[in-house]
Amino acid sequence: xxxxxxxxxxxxxxxxxxxxxxxxxxxxxxxxxxxxxxxxxxxxxxxxxxxxxxxxxxxxxxxxxxxxxxxxxxxxxxxxxxxxxxxxxxxxxxxxxxxxxxxxxxxxxxxxxxxxxxxxxxxxxxxxxxxxxxxxxxxxxxxxxxxxxxxxxxxxxxxxxxxxxxxxxxxxxxxxxxxxxxxxxxxxxxxxxxxxxxxxxxxxxxxxxxxxxxx
Amino acid sequence: xxxxxxxxxxxxxxxxxxxxxxxxxxxxxxxxxxxxxxxxxxxxxxxxxxxxxxxxxxxxxxxxxxxxxxxxxxxxxxxxxxxxxxxxxxxxxxxxxxxxxxxxxxxxxxxxxxxxxxxxxxxxxxxxxxxxxxxxxxxxxxxxxxxxxxxxxxxxxxxxxxxxxxxxxxxxxxxxxxxxxxxxxxxxxxxxxxxxxxxxxxxxxxxxxxxxxxx
DNA sequence: TTAAATTCTGGCCATGCGGCCAGAAGACAG
DNA sequence: CTGTCTTCTGGCCGCATGGCCAGAATTTAA
Numbered sequence: 001x002x003x004x005x006x007x008x009x010x011x012x013x014x015x016x017x018x019x020x021x022x023x024x025x026x027x028x029x030x031x032x033x034x035x036x037x038x039x040x041x042x043x044x045x046x047x048x049x050x051x052x053x054x055x056x057x058x059x060x061x062x063x064x065x066x067x068x069x070x071x072x073x074x075x076x077x078x079x080x081x082x083x084x085x086x087x088x089x090x091x092x093x094x095x096x097x098x099x100x101x102x103x104x105x106x107x108x109x110x111x112x113x114x115x116x117x118x119x120x121x122x123x124x125x126x127x128x129x130x131x132x133x134x135x136x137x138x139x140x141x142x143x144x145x146x147x148x149x150x151x152x153x154x155x156x157x158x159x160x161x162x163x164x165x166x167x168x169x170x171x172x173x174x175x176x177x178x179x180x181x182x183x184x185x186x187x188x189x190x191x192x193x194x195x196x197x198x199x200x201x202x203x204x205x206x207x208x209x210x211x212x213x214x215x
Numbered sequence: 216x217x218x219x220x221x222x223x224x225x226x227x228x229x230x231x232x233x234x235x236x237x238x239x240x241x242x243x244x245x246x247x248x249x250x251x252x253x254x255x256x257x258x259x260x261x262x263x264x265x266x267x268x269x270x271x272x273x274x275x276x277x278x279x280x281x282x283x284x285x286x287x288x289x290x291x292x293x294x295x296x297x298x299x300x301x302x303x304x305x306x307x308x309x310x311x312x313x314x315x316x317x318x319x320x321x322x323x324x325x326x327x328x329x330x331x332x333x334x335x336x337x338x339x340x341x342x343x344x345x346x347x348x349x350x351x352x353x354x355x356x357x358x359x360x361x362x363x364x365x366x367x368x369x370x371x372x373x374x375x376x377x378x379x380x381x382x383x384x385x386x387x388x389x390x391x392x393x394x395x396x397x398x399x400x401x402x403x404x405x406x407x408x409x410x411x412x413x414x415x416x417x418x419x420x421x422x423x424x425x426x427x428x429x430x
Numbered sequence: 431t432t433a434a435a436t437t438c439t440g441g442c443c444a445t446g447c448g449g450c451c452a453g454a455a456g457a458c459a460g
Numbered sequence: 461c462t463g464t465c466t467t468c469t470g471g472c473c474g475c476a477t478g479g480c481c482a483g484a485a486t487t488t489a490a
Binding site: 034035036037038039122123125129131134135136159161162165166168169171172173175176177179180182183184191192195196198199200202203204 | 249250251252253254337338340344346349350351374376377380381383384386387388390391392394395397398399406407410411413414415417418419
């Protein structure tokens with residue numbers, strides 16, 4: 001019934017195929033965000049999309065592949081959004097502030113995507129019971145931030161601290177800011193982001209910045 | 216079959232009743248921690264406890280009540296552990312450091328309890344689809360920490376910042392330290408805790424501590 | 431010892447799940 | 461118009477779930 005992978009190695013996904021996949025992914029994101037992981041079944045996703053359950057099975061190999069596609073999609077999206085907004089910052093402090101602001105800007109426009117990603121990260125497990133997308137999935141983010149902090153330390157801009165702990169903590173602070181905003185939608189995200197930037201500026205900068213009277 | 220609530224208002228839970236309930240809660244905690252929320256069924260809990268599935272139904276009104284009891288139990292446990300270890304600290308900075316250390320000490324001995332609590336918080340929903348134990352459940356913690364920071368600010372020990380954002384961020388940092396340790400069991404928890412204490416000391420203390428030469 | 435209360439077993443039930451498929455319906459090229 | 465390829469429908473399957481219960485086993489009380 002389904003062409004699947006062709007012998008010539010080409011994918012040849014039709015326009016309609018791509019459109020359907022995109023639509024299903026979108027509806028699945030909404031469902032995960034709104035209902036939570038446990039209450040999101042293929043039937044509910046199909047219902048939201050106004051299609052039969054079998055259509056999902058037709059376009060995706062299974063629930064697992066659908067979830068993988070969601071993670072891929074959102075991850076690519078957020079990376080492409082945030083990275084360019086950090087370029088051109090000379091100082092580590094400036095780059096971190098730009099980073100936080102960019103993520104906040106993304107949050108506003110993509111609440112459901114981030115919620116869905118969270119549901120998936122927290123719940124999907126491999127057959128042996130371990131998390132499919134564990135902390136290890138954050139490694140690229142941690143390493144990038146670590147590198148940022150290390151350079152700031154070498155240049156004397158930042159004080160001495162464990163860059164890994166700082167990187168992990170920054171990510172936790174951002175994630176919790178998001179969760180707090182989801183719980184309290186009237187919460188002032190911009191103010192929170194500025195507070196976080198100040199917080200980590202104080203936490204990371206060298207004790208005696210150049211130009212300050214010392215002992 | 217079951218006495219339920221007696222007309223005289225007394226509970227009269229027998230010794231065996233209490234023991235069974237405790238055993239079931241313990242096994243449920245292990246199951247949630249090890250298998251995750253979605254894979255933890257009453258059958259699996261019963262299997263771990265070496266009893267029939269019906270026993271759980273006999274001692275608890277349903278899965279919902281069992282989960283409530285777990286949350287109650289663990290929450291009470293951690294509070295009773297941490298609070299006494301924060302008393303007698305004169306400064307806000309000292310109290311925060313003691314707080315972080317106490318939580319870390321608790322983590323070491325109660326990994327499964329905290330994991331189970333996390334699974335429950337992240338997944339249990341009310342019938343209308345909203346989180347049963349949302350961010351609002353952390354309010355007592357947030358408010359206590361807020362109060363701590365406010366006093367530190369009034370005494371001049373701490374700089375001016377938003378106490379709520381700082382309280383939320385501290386909690387996030389602690390939670391993520393736990394998650395990181397779960398993912399990497401060889402991770403040095405003590406060092407991480409000290410780093411966190413240093414981090415927030417720098418983030419919160421007043422710019423010019425008394426006794427330092429200023430301009 | 432006997433009767434009553436408590437605790438437990440094993441199995442049944444309706445529900446919802448993901449996967450699957452036969453065939454209908456639609457799109458499209460010859 | 462005709463035949464082929466793509467897409468979709470609706471329903472079926474085996475399975476796991478939480479809840480429930482009749483009756484057995486055990487403990488406790490008289």
